[in-house]
Amino acid sequence: MKHGKKYLEALKQVDRTKQYTFNEAVELVKKVAFAKFDETVEMSLNLSLKKSQSVRDTVVLPNQFSAEKRVLVFAKGDKAQEALDAGATYVGDVDLVEKIRGGWMEFDVAVATPDMMKDVGRLGPILGRRGLMPNPKTQTVTFDIKGALAELKQGRVEFRSDKTGVVHLAVGKVSMDADKITENARIVLAEVIRKKPSDAKGDFLKSIALSSTMGPGVMVDVKEN
Secondary structure (H helix, E strand, O other): OOOOHHHHHHHHOOOOOOOEOHHHHHHHHHHHOOOOOOOEEEEEEEEOOOOOOOOEEEEEOOOOOOOOOOEEEEOOHHHHHHHHHOOOOEEEOHHHHHHHHOOOOOOOEEEEOHHHHHHHHHHHHHHHOOOOOOOHHHOOEOOOHHHHHHHHHHOEEEEEEOOOOEEEEEEEEOOOOHHHHHHHHHHHHHHHHHOOOOOOOOOOEEEEEEEEOOOOOEEEOHHHO
């Protein structure tokens, strides 16, 4: 892959043989970011997982950095009213299912009450490939609509390992204070480690890297954490 002049200049400032502390890595990522927009700071955690193992959950980041999500709630009756009162962007039941089947996708997160999953299940092929299918594992299938919406508004995000055992998640923006980015990153790391499969052997966490959207990766010292 060919990189541009600005990327190569940024790369020169990163010691590729060194593993930095979290604080050092965040400061360096901020320093070498060169895009004209406010780049996202991303963290990649390389985990030692068997093919049969995966890591998936949600985490509330203490320092928000993204625009408020458009939350769609599949619910009926009192639960639909609870969703409206809690600030859901869209609320409905079978009408929303049909609307989505017709191609409408103007939302960022979908939440459903358990009794709606029979209907919502018909959207599996549409929502599943976009990562939007409500799921009990990510607390998006629940009767506690008020609690789910409160956490989503606070900055609850989902993380999951890919086929290669890597968890990739945004933890901030380059414009944020380094301490706030570091706090978000450490909380994600703690939650991922907490989800270590009981039968995982050896060193679970193989490597940690931080980077901005356009910038080079900076390795973080695994032993420091």
